[in-house]
Amino acid sequence: MELEDIRREYSKGGLRRKDLRLDPVDQFNLWLQQAIDAKLLDPTAMTVATVDETGQPYQRIVLLKHCDHDGFVFYTNLGSRKAQHIEGNTKVSLHFPWHNLERQVNVLGVAEKLTAAENFKYFTSRPKESQIAAMASRQSHRISARGILEGKYLELKQKFAKGEIPVPSFWGGYRIKPTSIEFWQGGENRLHDRFIYSPNADSKEEGGWDIDRLAP
Numbered sequence: 001m002e003l004e005d006i007r008r009e010y011s012k013g014g015l016r017r018k019d020l021r022l023d024p025v026d027q028f029n030l031w032l033q034q035a036i037d038a039k040l041l042d043p044t045a046m047t048v049a050t051v052d053e054t055g056q057p058y059q060r061i062v063l064l065k066h067c068d069h070d071g072f073v074f075y076t077n078l079g080s081r082k083a084q085h086i087e088g089n090t091k092v093s094l095h096f097p098w099h100n101l102e103r104q105v106n107v108l109g110v111a112e113k114l115t116a117a118e119n120f121k122y123f124t125s126r127p128k129e130s131q132i133a134a135m136a137s138r139q140s141h142r143i144s145a146r147g148i149l150e151g152k153y154l155e156l157k158q159k160f161a162k163g164e165i166p167v168p169s170f171w172g173g174y175r176i177k178p179t180s181i182e183f184w185q186g187g188e189n190r191l192h193d194r195f196i197y198s199p200n201a202d203s204k205e206e207g208g209w210d211i212d213r214l215a216p
């Protein structure tokens with residue numbers, strides 16, 4: 001089988017303007033719920049793209065942990081590559097690939113750090129093993145062998161065998177405040193539907209959005 005021969009038709013019925021919510025976050029949460037209901041694998045997995053100081057992009061998957069009108073939230077290591085990128089350039093792009101629903105969503109936005117209280121609330125809700133693993137790993141740094149990571153994990157497991165695990169100072173979350181959100185639905189004969197929401201500059205009400213159709 002040649003790669004060039006791998007393709008499929010998209011036949012889930014398209015997306016019409018009349019079916020869109022006025023607010024992109026409402027539209028996103030509707031689609032996310034549909035992805036969860038459809039039992040997609042990792043429905044909350046999103047690719048986060050950041051750029052380094054030279055403009056070189058890098059992408060990685062993280063899990064969306066919350067989405068409301070304030071933005072899209074994920075948690076990570078604050079010394080990681082992505083955190084260093086965000087330190088230098090807060091502009092990020094998020095991408096949700098919901099293949100089985102023939103959908104994708106692209107979010108452009110600006111990252112801000114969560115508060116210590118928000119970090120604490122989520123960290124303490126995680127399983128103890130995840131808390132210890134977060135503490136054991138200097139994410140994105142080079143290590144010489146897996147044994148070093150495992151040794152650190154076991155050491156911390158013993159140290160915190162009893163009692164609460166404090167939130168590491170180098171761990172926390174980001175909230176991406178959206179500046180535009182695009183919804184893509186596959187269509188027959190490659191005539192896909194795309195709608196982009198961007199802030200409505202003329203809107204008297206704060207939080208108004210323009211909705212434009214894009215050519216596929």
Ligand SMILES: Cc1cc2nc3c(=O)[nH]c(=O)nc-3n(C[C@H](O)[C@H](O)[C@H](O)COP(=O)(O)O)c2cc1C
Nearest residue numbers: 042045060061062063075076077080081082083140
């Ligand atoms: C399905 C999946 C979910 C992941 N979720 C997270 C996450 O929520 N937070 C995180 O820091 N890394 C997560 N990762 C690991 C990241 O993809 C990445 O390897 C790590 O964050 C380091 O990225 P960086 O070096 O660009 O900072 C996940 C990976 C996969 C495949």
